[in-house]
Amino acid sequence: MLTSLERYAPWAIAAFRVVVGFLFFCHGATTLLSWPAESHGGAPSFGAWPSWWSGAIELVGGLLLILGLGTRLAAFIGSGAMAVAYFWKHQGDGLFPVENGGDSAALYCWALLLLVFIGPGKLALDSVIGREPTPDRSAAPADRPLEKSSK
Structure with a gap:
């Protein structure tokens, strides 16, 4: 039996x-x-490395996440892009993200990585077109032992 919150x-x-997809989309829309909002330094020229590419990943990846289409792949690519952004652009300026x-970038990296593993949830186009399996609630979760039947 599922608990009330499960x-x-x-x-x-x-x-x-x-929500994560919308915020990610907004970052890409601002960049491109x-x-x-106004982009710092204006929009990059088409194909400019790395700003145009990161903006494109954020814009397209965010839209895919909002729709729940190719969720795990979009989240994986976005997570990797944010890890690269963090270590390439930010890490040299201090040890901790706040400084x-x-x-x-760190929050997006981890939030997107979580979506890679947990999937899109309900109301995702992946579920509608049959690309994402729906969970079988009759099976016992791996982290809980099977209930013993009384004979």
Whole structure:
């Protein structure tokens, strides 16, 4: 039997996915389109390394996460891009993210990595088109022992 909160977990995961995807999308839109906020230094020219590419990964990856389409792959690529951004751009400016300005890159890296492992949750296009299996609630979770039947 599921506890009262466990039955809402797929919905909470979906909300987490959509919010993280939207914020990631906004970072990419700001970088590439100067929308919804002005980009620092203006939009990079097409194909400029690394700013245009990171903006494209954020924009496209964020949109895919919002929709729940190719969630695990989009999250994996986004997580890797944020790890590269953190170590390449921020780590040299200090040991801790709060002192080197890399806290958002670090948070995105770990939030996206979590989505790689937990999947899209409910209301994802992956589930609708059959690319993401739905969890079988009749099976016992791996972290809980099977209940013994009384004979």
